[in-house]
Amino acid sequence: MISCRAPGKLFIAGEYAVVAPGHLAVLAAVDRYATATVTEAPGPGITLRTDLHGGLTLTCTRIGDRLSPATGDRDPGAAVPAAFSYVFAVASVLDRLCRERGIAVRPYFLDVTADLGDADGRKYGLGSSAAVTVAAVAALGRFHGLALTTMDRYRLAMLATIQVNPRASGGDVAASTWGGWLVYGSPDRGAVAAVVEAGGLEAALRAPWPGLAVRPLPAPDAIALHVGWTGEPASTPALVAGLGAKSAADHDRSVFRTESDACVGRLGAAIAADDAVAASAEIDRARVLLQTLDDAEGLGIMTPRLRALCAAGAAVGAAAKPSGAGGGDCGIALLDRTHTAAGTALTDHWVAAGIRPLPLRVHPAEGGIA
Numbered sequence: 001m002i003s004c005r006a007p008g009k010l011f012i013a014g015e016y017a018v019v020a021p022g023h024l025a026v027l028a029a030v031d032r033y034a035t036a037t038v039t040e041a042p043g044p045g046i047t048l049r050t051d052l053h054g055g056l057t058l059t060c061t062r063i064g065d066r067l068s069p070a071t072g073d074r075d076p077g078a079a080v081p082a083a084f085s086y087v088f089a090v091a092s093v094l095d096r097l098c099r100e101r102g103i104a105v106r107p108y109f110l111d112v113t114a115d116l117g118d119a120d121g122r123k124y125g126l127g128s129s130a131a132v133t134v135a136a137v138a139a140l141g142r143f144h145g146l147a148l149t150t151m152d153r154y155r156l157a158m159l160a161t162i163q164v165n166p167r168a169s170g171g172d173v174a175a176s177t178w179g180g181w182l183v184y185g186s187p188d189r190g191a192v193a194a195v196v197e198a199g200g201l202e203a204a205l206r207a208p209w210p211g212l213a214v215r216p217l218p219a220p221d222a223i224a225l226h227v228g229w230t231g232e233p234a235s236t237p238a239l240v241a242g243l244g245a246k247s248a249a250d251h252d253r254s255v256f257r258t259e260s261d262a263c264v265g266r267l268g269a270a271i272a273a274d275d276a277v278a279a280s281a282e283i284d285r286a287r288v289l290l291q292t293l294d295d296a297e298g299l300g301i302m303t304p305r306l307r308a309l310c311a312a313g314a315a316v317g318a319a320a321k322p323s324g325a326g327g328g329d330c331g332i333a334l335l336d337r338t339h340t341a342a343g344t345a346l347t348d349h350w351v352a353a354g355i356r357p358l359p360l361r362v363h364p365a366e367g368g369i370a
């Protein structure tokens with residue numbers, strides 16, 4: 001039996017800009033996890049199991065050289081249920097890599113669980129899809145004896161992710177893979193998909209990925225990171241789909257991206273220097289940039305709850321912003337770690353505003369996989 005876990009993530013800054021290849025975000029991994037467990041199966045085939053919706057199973061079959069869900073003997077090739085979209089994509093990608101390497105795929109059960117939402121299964125926005133994907137790649141990679149490097153695991157998880165959501169920046173995949181704090185530049189997903197199409201997965205593991213940058217940051221001591229949940233689950237693909245849907249006559253998206261990259265660059269430097277004051281100033285700038293984008297494009301990033309989360313931060317001297325796509329999910333606030341009274345006041349303000357403080361810590365950089 002092989003079991004691997006991968007942490008969830010928080011976007012710290014750079015959301016939306018990082019969707020464009022080569023643009024940047026800062027992320028941190030958090031100590032809530034997805035776990036993938038592989039066991040050799042006695043019978044033929046591949047069986048996927050998830051704890052979502054009280055527990056679901058999907059058996060898979062091969063049609064030609066493609067993996068396909070088999071919902072029943074008479075219905076091979078059915079659509080992949082949403083609960084399995086990421087895990088199935090991982091199984092398909094690793095199936096193909098084994099084929100390319102001439103490795104016979106032994107039958108297996110792959111069980112996936114995650115503690116990245118609340119007890120009722122509502123998402124917090126802590127990147128359950130990426131954590132599940134990264135954990136499943138690690139577990140299946142070990143099961144098949146593929147000797148994957150950390151970068152290989154990121155790339156395979158990213159290739160599985162873009163099968164499900166081609167616009168995903170993969171910042172969450174990087175945070176789940178490397179752990180800790182990092183600056184991330186997104187790869188050109190179209191170029192990467194073209195390399196796979198032309199030369200297969202092995203070629204995509206070796207080729208340069210234009211735009212991809214992963215720069216781990218030292219964990220800051222002076223900065224306290226607070227996380228609040230709005231209680232409103234949000235759909236990232238739906239929010240990102242709004243980007244560019246409206247005419248950008250009075251708003252230049254390339255200016256937004258340039259300013260966001262500059263903010264992320266300064267934030268990365270402030271975190272590396274353990275400078276809570278400078279880091280907080282960049283969080284305030286990142287919030288204003290997101291607000292300007294939201295006003296121009298009408299995405300719905302800033303909900304009333306997220307506004308309240310940010311206002312509570314301002315009231316106690318903390319720099320606060322939505323984390324991720326917004327529209328709900330969670331927000332963050334940065335404080336000087338020595339300002340413990342402000343931290344307590346922030347928690348009180350959040351609770352009064354209907355925001356649930358989440359007691360999260362940053363999962364340290366250690367390759368991200370335990």
Ligand SMILES: Nc1ncnc2c1ncn2[C@@H]1O[C@H](COP(=O)(O)OP(=O)(O)OP(=O)(O)O)[C@@H](O)[C@H]1O
Pocket residue numbers: 050051052082083084085086087112113114116123124125126127128129130132234235236324329
């Ligand atoms: N426990 C799990 N087992 C299998 N798949 C899971 C599990 N948890 C999440 N997933 C996959 O991730 C999908 C949810 O992805 P979604 O992007 O909505 O959430 P998220 O990654 O937690 O949110 P965000 O991107 O806002 O951080 C599910 O539909 C499923 O495909």
Ligand SMILES: C[C@@](O)(CCOP(=O)(O)O)CC(=O)O
Pocket residue numbers: 011014015016017018019125126127167168169170171172236240323324325326329
């Ligand atoms: C809006 C975006 O930049 C961040 C989405 O973050 P989240 O998945 O909502 O936490 C999208 C992306 O990076 O793929």
